[in-house]
Amino acid sequence: MSAPVTMNATAEQASRVGSLKGKVALLTGSESGIGQTCALAMSRAGATIISTGRSEQGGSLSARGAGLLKGRELEPGSETVRQVRDQGGTADYIKLDVTVEQDWIDAVAIIEKQFGRLDILLNNAGNTTGGALEDTDMDTVLYMMRLNIEGAFLGTTHAWRLLKKSKGVVLNMNSTAGHYGSAGGFAYPASKGGMFGLSKAAALDGKPFGIRSISLHPGSTWTPGMARARKLTEQDFVAGIRKTRSMPLGYPLYPGDVATAVVYFASDAARKFSGIAFNIDGGMIAR
Amino acid sequence: MTAVDRRGVIGVATAAISAAGLPSANAQEKTVTGQKCLLLGPDGELADAIAQDLTAAGGSVKRMLPDAATEDAYKAALANEAADIIVNLVMPEANGAFGDVDLPGFRRVMEATYIRTFLAMKYGIPRLRAGGGGRFITVTSNAGRRGASGAVAATAATNGIMQMTRCATLNCAAKDDNVRVNALMVGTGSAAEIASAVTFLASEAAIFYTGILLQLDDGAMS
Numbered sequence: 001m002s003a004p005v006t007m008n009a010t011a012e013q014a015s016r017v018g019s020l021k022g023k024v025a026l027l028t029g030s031e032s033g034i035g036q037t038c039a040l041a042m043s044r045a046g047a048t049i050i051s052t053g054r055s056e057q058g059g060s061l062s063a064r065g066a067g068l069l070k071g072r073e074l075e076p077g078s079e080t081v082r083q084v085r086d087q088g089g090t091a092d093y094i095k096l097d098v099t100v101e102q103d104w105i106d107a108v109a110i111i112e113k114q115f116g117r118l119d120i121l122l123n124n125a126g127n128t129t130g131g132a133l134e135d136t137d138m139d140t141v142l143y144m145m146r147l148n149i150e151g152a153f154l155g156t157t158h159a160w161r162l163l164k165k166s167k168g169v170v171l172n173m174n175s176t177a178g179h180y181g182s183a184g185g186f187a188y189p190a191s192k193g194g195m196f197g198l199s200k201a202a203a204l205d206g207k208p209f210g211i212r213s214i215s216l217h218p219g220s221t222w223t224p225g226m227a228r229a230r231k232l233t234e235q236d237f238v239a240g241i242r243k244t245r246s247m248p249l250g251y252p253l254y255p256g257d258v259a260t261a262v263v264y265f266a267s268d269a270a271r272k273f274s275g276i277a278f279n280i281d282g283g284m285i286a287r
Numbered sequence: 288m289t290a291v292d293r294r295g296v297i298g299v300a301t302a303a304i305s306a307a308g309l310p311s312a313n314a315q316e317k318t319v320t321g322q323k324c325l326l327l328g329p330d331g332e333l334a335d336a337i338a339q340d341l342t343a344a345g346g347s348v349k350r351m352l353p354d355a356a357t358e359d360a361y362k363a364a365l366a367n368e369a370a371d372i373i374v375n376l377v378m379p380e381a382n383g384a385f386g387d388v389d390l391p392g393f394r395r396v397m398e399a400t401y402i403r404t405f406l407a408m409k410y411g412i413p414r415l416r417a418g419g420g421g422r423f424i425t426v427t428s429n430a431g432r433r434g435a436s437g438a439v440a441a442t443a444a445t446n447g448i449m450q451m452t453r454c455a456t457l458n459c460a461a462k463d464d465n466v467r468v469n470a471l472m473v474g475t476g477s478a479a480e481i482a483s484a485v486t487f488l489a490s491e492a493a494i495f496y497t498g499i500l501l502q503l504d505d506g507a508m509s
Contacts, residue, residue: 261496
């Protein structure tokens with residue numbers, strides 16, 4: 001069962017809230033789920049998409065090494081690149097593990113050489129873990145810290161030089177967990193709180209250079225990956241939100257709803273927005 | 288008693304709104320096609336820009352300001368209005384610090400912003416419901432986020448408006464009435480930039496957004 005169409009935005013609708021013409025966007029965690037939908041919407045809005053992920057893809061820029069342009073005719077192994085190109089957009093893939101600093105250094109060098117600019121960094125890669133405080137070990141805390149906080153730190157740090165030139169924007173995919181704790185989940189909200197602080201710091205440090213930083217806080221969003229992780233059918237997910245009203249609106253959140261905010265806040269029309277938390281949570285924040 | 292500050296956006300508490308600005312990027316796209324937009328607020332550059340942007344995005348815009356901040360005035364003005372989107376434009380004037388502001392001065396700002404927001408919600412949201420749902424968007428100052436010196440009334444009024452927005456969000460969500468309630472809290476920005484954000488919140492793609500207090504302040508709150 002799908003939610004009524006009128007309750008959620010499609011990637012196509014999301015793409016129309018702002019223009020990203022001429023902009024180059026680097027996305028992490030963009031080979032599936034929210035990140036992939038953001039890539040499709042940003043592409044429709046005019047952006048060139050650099051999708052990244054941890055796997056080596058057949059058509060990736062990094063796979064082709066320093067030659068860069070050689071092998072452009074290769075079929076892209078990246079699903080996101082394939083989908084963006086299918087809808088007429090421009091996209092490439094770079095292998096990038098957000099926790100590995102050298103990957104960021106390489107990715108930014110490749111982008112500078114290939115495209116000469118970077119306008120948008122979407123720090124979207126992330127993961128969650130369960131476990132109450134007394135059940136949480138140091139490894140879990142460090143894993144969440146490295147992925148959710150240091151990943152965004154490394155991306156912002158290494159993209160900074162190019163973002164200064166373009167007066168660009170950093171979009172940090174946070175969560176309602178960046179505002180709320182949860183009983184039985186310690187390390188994830190802790191890391192998202194840290195990530196929110198990082199986003200605000202980037203807004204302040206970026207201001208003299210015209211760099212903006214925006215924190216996006218979606219609630220639980222239906223994606224195939226989430227479904228696998230929680231062993232949930234879409235029907236059960238929808239029914240659960242209807243019943244518990246974990247989001248007061250009582251409707252599920254889909255990736256297009258998140259992509260809408262990404263497109264708008266990445267656009268020049270939103271150039272006076274920075275340092276904010278944008279809550280996509282069906283009114284949870286109002287409660 | 289003066290019901291509203293007719294100066295429009297001039298003298299807005301803590302807000303520096305300039306005439307210069309980008310043409311809205313989203314105005315080129317018809318993101319509010321066919322939507323009936325009701326703009327409640329005083330005339331001025333900001334109202335002009337909002338009306339222009341919504342119109343460019345495909346909406347039809349009617350502008351009005353009920354005669355007084357009273358139940359009768361709002362009830363009469365809104366009784367027969369059909370609307371999909373209501374923009375409640377209530378930018379406060381900064382009329383002084385504690386010690387400088389007397390009760391009539393305090394009350395003037397409260398009526399123009401706080402009371403008008405209550406009335407616009409009370410009589411406007413049912414009009415959105417009557418059409419099957421819609422968006423209620425308040426545009427006000429961000430003074431209430433932290434407090435602003437020299438603007439006692441504006442700070443009180445806008446922080447109150449933030450809480451009204453949250454309450455209305457939850458009321459509407461509990462009714463499953465398809466009404467979304469958001470507010471744009473303006474600290475800085477050109478009229479065009481403010482208008483662009485209003486159109487963003489009104490756009491078809493923003494259907495999921497409710498309870499948002501969107502801070503437009505060039506990073507000042509970070």
